[in-house]
Amino acid sequence: MKITRLNGGCIASSYRLDLENKQTIFIKTHSTQDFNKEANGLRELKKANSIAVPDILICRKNFLALEWIESGRKPKNFFKHFAEELAQLHRYTSDNFGFYEDNYIGSMTQENIYDTKNWQDFYYHKRLLFQIKIAEKNGYATREFSKAFLSVEKKLVTLMEGSENIPSLLHGDLWSGNYMIGNKGQAVIIDPAVYYGNREADLAMTMLFGGFPMLFYEEYNKAFPLANGYEKRIDLYKLYHILNHMNLFGISYRSQAITMMNNLGHE
Structure with missing residues (x-):
């Protein structure tokens, strides 16, 4: 048996972990993180029978402990298939927004338990307002910051006008660091922050x-056309992640959050 510490993350x-029977296993440990949340997210993603996810051992x-994903080469049509x-994945839906349990976005708690069929209500309370309250607790909410968020609050109905009200299964944290290329050239998604929400948030x-x-x-929109005006809502959904990064990693993200909120509030 051989154990090798991996970089990244x-x-x-x-x-x-390389076992004597030639099996290779990927292992994650953390003193406070509850990996049952990640495992439940992977199980939920697997239900959609779409993008590959690692098996839970x-x-x-x-x-x-997860199956080891052997890296492969990126084929020419990789992003089309992805x-x-x-x-x-986004065609797999639920009756309500959120999830049956809270989980994590990075190491930050992500609140999902909220019995609502209204996307705007969910996104405001469980995504934006949740992060704003943490920013206030952290001492990051300057007068300029709070004024910028108020401008978003006032225009939220207008900003979200035209968006779908369909709870789609989302990876929740799908950036370039959270997918791999498997040994057959397929996309494999990892480290989810799963919930049911508007699919524009994943994009x-x-x-x-x-x-x-x-x-x-372009290929996504061919496969599953987006609601009209989705481009105008993208920054609103990016805002959640910028606020989360600010609360996780410090005020270096605050100016970006303020600029983003000011732009949204004055559209």
Whole structure:
């Protein structure tokens, strides 16, 4: 048996475990993170029978063992197939927004339990307002910051006008660091922050921190056309993640959040 510590990941410690029977296992550990939340998210994603996710081998509160994903080469049509599979994932729906349990977005608690069929209500209370309250607790909410958020609050109905009110299954934290290319050239999604929400929110996250190529969005829209005006709502959904990064990593993200909120509030 051989254990190798892996680089990358800013939250959990990760390892490769090579067993004597030639099986390879991926292991994550953390002293306080509850990996049952991640495991439940992976199980939920698997229900959609769309994008590949790692199989769960063992899960304990502070320990998660997953199948090892052997990396492959990115085929020419990778993003076309990835987009089509994400569209299929988003066709898997629920009756209500949220999820049956709270989980994590990074190492931050993500509140999901909220009995509502109204997307605007859910997004305001459980995504934006939740992060704003943490920002206030952290001492990040300057007068300028609070004024900018107030401008978003006042225009929220207008900003979300035309969006779908369908609870789609979302990865929840789908950026370029949370997918892999499997040994057959397929997309494999990892580290989810699963809930049922508006699918535009998943797409917005893919546009942050490096983003996906334009082909991905073109193919997604062919497979599952988006509601009119979705481009105007993308920054509203990016805002949740920028606020979360500010609350996790500090005020270096505050100016970006303020600019984003001011732009949204004055559209």
